[in-house]
Amino acid sequence: MNILVCAKQVPNTNEVKIDPIKGTLIRNGVESILNPDDANALEEALKIKDKYNDTKVTVITMGPPQADDMLRECLAMGADDAILLSDRAFGGADTWATSNTLAAAIRKIKDYDIIFAGRQAIDGDTAQVGPQIAERLGIPQVTYVQKFDVNGDEVTVERQLEDGYEIIKVKTPVLLTAVKELNIPRYMNVEGIYNAYKKDITVWGINNLPVEKENVGLDASPTKVFRSFTPEPKGKGIVIEGTTKEKANELLNKLNQKHII
Amino acid sequence: MAVKIISEKCKGCGLCIKACPFEAINLLNKLAIINEKCTSCGACINSCKFSAIVAEEKKVVKKDLSKYKNVWVFAEQRQGVISPVVIELLGEGKKLANEIGVELCAVLLGKDVESNAKELICYGADKVYVADSDLLENYTTDGYTKVLSDAIKEIKPEVVLYGATHIGRDLAPRIAARVNTGLTADCTKLEIDPEDKKIKQTRPAFGGNLMATIVCPNHRPQMSTVRSGVMEKAVRNEHNKGEIIKLDVKLSQNDIFTKVVEIIKTKKEMVSLTDAEIIVSGGRGLGCEEGFKLIKEFAQKLGGEVGSSRAAVDAGWIEHSHQVGQTGTTVKPKIYIACGISGAIQHLAGMQSSDTIIAINKNANAPIFNVADYCIVGDLYDVIPAIMEAFDNFNK
16 A cells, blocks of 8 residues: 655744743744654554555655755654655745645655645644645545544544544545544654665655646745734733732632622 | 845844744855745844845736625534534624625535524525535535535635634635635634725734734635634624525535544533633643642632643643643633643633633743733642632622
């Protein structure tokens, strides 16, 4: 079975803090990581490979040359191959143009049974690229996958809902997006790390893909950023002083005065 | 828009590098260079003291967009019940439609949903497009995408709003790719530009550290998913008049590739954080799972719901359905009480528009105090029982 995993290198937004005085982002020392949901996507692909020997797992990403680091990490976890789509022409893409680029690469790869992607990336949180790739390839999708099973060409998954889940059956080829409840991603192992640096990573630019220049990158993107800004902090409120009992009574007084309770 | 650096004006000061949220600017030979990571967000433009960074508008062939009219709301229903976010979308959609000077329409897909259509009119829809079919009883990506895309192509709405639910976030991107238009995810604010009547969509990005206002200048419809709990609900009025229009459903079983075998509601307590007027949330400061017993008792006394920070969920102390914040639920209750929550930016993004915020934390420097109206520095295991006692006395 051929499995593709779509992954993205993202800044670790959990480490980002706001400078309280300037209101700007403090980015020093913020590392780039494999997007967490994508790690779940890769893990599920590797679990299939653990079970069935004839499985090949290929990781594909669109990004700057630095994304090489992330792809090596994926190889060290156990992926067989890695493809980097990198070209200035791809830059500034919204989800519409990003999915166009990734779908073009997948069309070029041609042989695939299952495409795994993470539900969403922590830098943009859009959850749009997965479904849009599926649409461009004309294959079904199931998003928010929290449990997965494959039997021949039939896939059975649990799709997470806000108040439960649904059980869905679908035939391959299919695109699935993973949530963190799906599994616990494995660590890289020593042998994997050693091998990861011996492997070649395939790099494709605009000229290697079956896609027109007009359909990728910033200019092809229907949505444009009009402006961006850091949200204004609300400002510190009233600090209630005194003994614990006094604090509690004072809080109730304040809430009462303002007719909140 | 593309961001360009005018190298003659660049002094190599590096201010833009600090301003860039995406590490998209490097310094090369004392000149700033934009690399592939650039998303054209424009954060660098104002940071440059030498006007060396400019936004370049590329000439595009303007399409005729005048045929696109009206604001649509996707009226998501599950098992015949309209999702609560739809009422919020109708409230917001009405404002937008009035500002543009067009009608508000709901589009409803399902089986035997006539009574729901009338309800949507009570909540302000001027028109309700109804697609009624056995094949649309339960949500499927393929079935809903086909019917809704066909309707969009034929009737040509100007704006389409979806709830950012597990259904809306599955459906909307697929439709955007099929009808070739832009989609902005998880919007927290929608405005109409008074000049050109186009919609400006504001959303958090970068884990809530950055807000971005997105436009869709040259494609129609303009589409957004909107988080629940963010917009104001429409007010119900049973005297509202509206028109119900049946859509011709061209859908067969062969169009649907996924089979929904079963829909299971988990027994876990239904947490309706978005509707709660009072939320008491616990975080890492609880120290252990048992801490949530106290939080629950406190919430019950006040008639509120239990929320939590991501740290408490990650520690396995409470279910994810209680999580408030960027990757959890966005809430804006009348009273939000944060107990032992330090206030990571992701948490603040999900609760800072609450009417009144009370924070209890041992650490006087916890960021949560920066958004709180009332700050109590102290051990929550002392403070909460004291507040509960004071509350009992107050009620006497």
